[in-house]
Amino acid sequence: MCAQHPxxxxxxxxxRCGRYACSGCERAEGRCRECAQQAALAVPDSRARARRAVRFLQVAAGMDLLALFSYAILFAGAGDDTSLWEDGANSVVFLSLFSSLAAQVGLLMWFHRLVRQLNAQGADMGVTPSMAVWWWLIPFANWVKPFQLMKDAAERLGGAHFAAALPISLWWGANILARLLDQVGRQVAKAGVKAGAFDSVDGTSSHLIGIISSLCLVATALFCVQIIRALQERMDQRREGYEAVDGAPAPVEDVAEAA
Ligand SMILES: [Zn+2]
Ligand SMILES: [Zn+2]
Structure with missing residues (x-):
């Protein structure tokens, strides 16, 4: 007989605890409801990390927008004396590197905690939280894996429909495009240095690349904010569910299932 429902x-x-459990009390990994609940609530929640990641991403988006304007001014004024603007643009780009690094760290810290929670809730992602973070840093794999992991997390949190409605593909597409343009920009700059002087034609094309890649970075950050907010909202609902059933009998849907 079930320990909760005689x-x-x-x-x-x-x-975990060795007590008998009925089908209504059965949870993932062969645990009873109480043990599953304890395991889920043992992981600290990811609300604070989500808020921090969103703030950092918004700052990064703002910096990228500034970089975009600087490139646009340089692009429009190509041929004139733009050395002052050039310096300004360089420092904006430099600052935006810092803000995007902070945003990336914030995002990964949130994702680590999210995966840890999902795994503790029995919605096993098939990766450890640390491995989920490593996939963003491993060359070549980081062109595909983070997208798959984010999609996977979204599906586990809200189902395929919920995941499909999120701008996960747009976020990753903008991210990939920004990274490709970054490489193209480097090649153009290198070619310019090799040719001796950075003439106005090379300058113009590098400014144009700068405009488009800044635009992609802004889009990446803003889509990412949208995704984090949506996933965290689902995670909050899940946690509230776990907190609500504390010590109470099986939820209604479980009883219906068992009947
Ligand atoms: Zn148990
Ligand atoms: Zn039971």
Whole structure:
């Protein structure tokens, strides 16, 4: 008989506490409801990390927007004496590197905690939280893996429909385009240096690349904010669910399922 519901037949012995549990109390990884709940609530929640990641991403988006304007001014004024603007643009780009690094760290810290929570809730992602972070840093794999992981997390949190409605493909597309343009920009700059002087034609094309890649970076950051907010909202609902059933009998849907 179930330890919580004396009238119902047990279908398993909890892998953690050893008590009998009925089908309504059965949870992932062979645990009873109480143990599953304890495991889920043992991981600190990711709300604070989500808020911080969103703030950093918004700052990064602002800096990228500034960089975009600087490139646009340089592009429009190509041929004139733009050395002052050039210096300004360089410092904006330099600052935006810092802000995007901070945003990336914030995003990864949030993602680490999100995966840890999902795994503790029995929605196993198939990766450890640390491995989920490493995939963003491993060359070549980081062109594909983070996209798959984010999609996977979204599907586990809200189903395929919820995941499909999020701008995950747009976010990753903008990210890939920004990275490709960054490489093209480097090649153009290198070619300019090799040719001796950075003439106005090379300058113009590098400014144009700068405009487009800044635009991609702004889009990446803003889509990412949207994704973080949506996933965190689902995670908050899940946690509230776990907190609500504390010590209470099986939720209604579980009883219906068992009947
Ligand atoms: Zn148990
Ligand atoms: Zn039960």
């Amino acid at each position: 009238g119902r037949d047990a279908v398993l012995t909890c892998a």
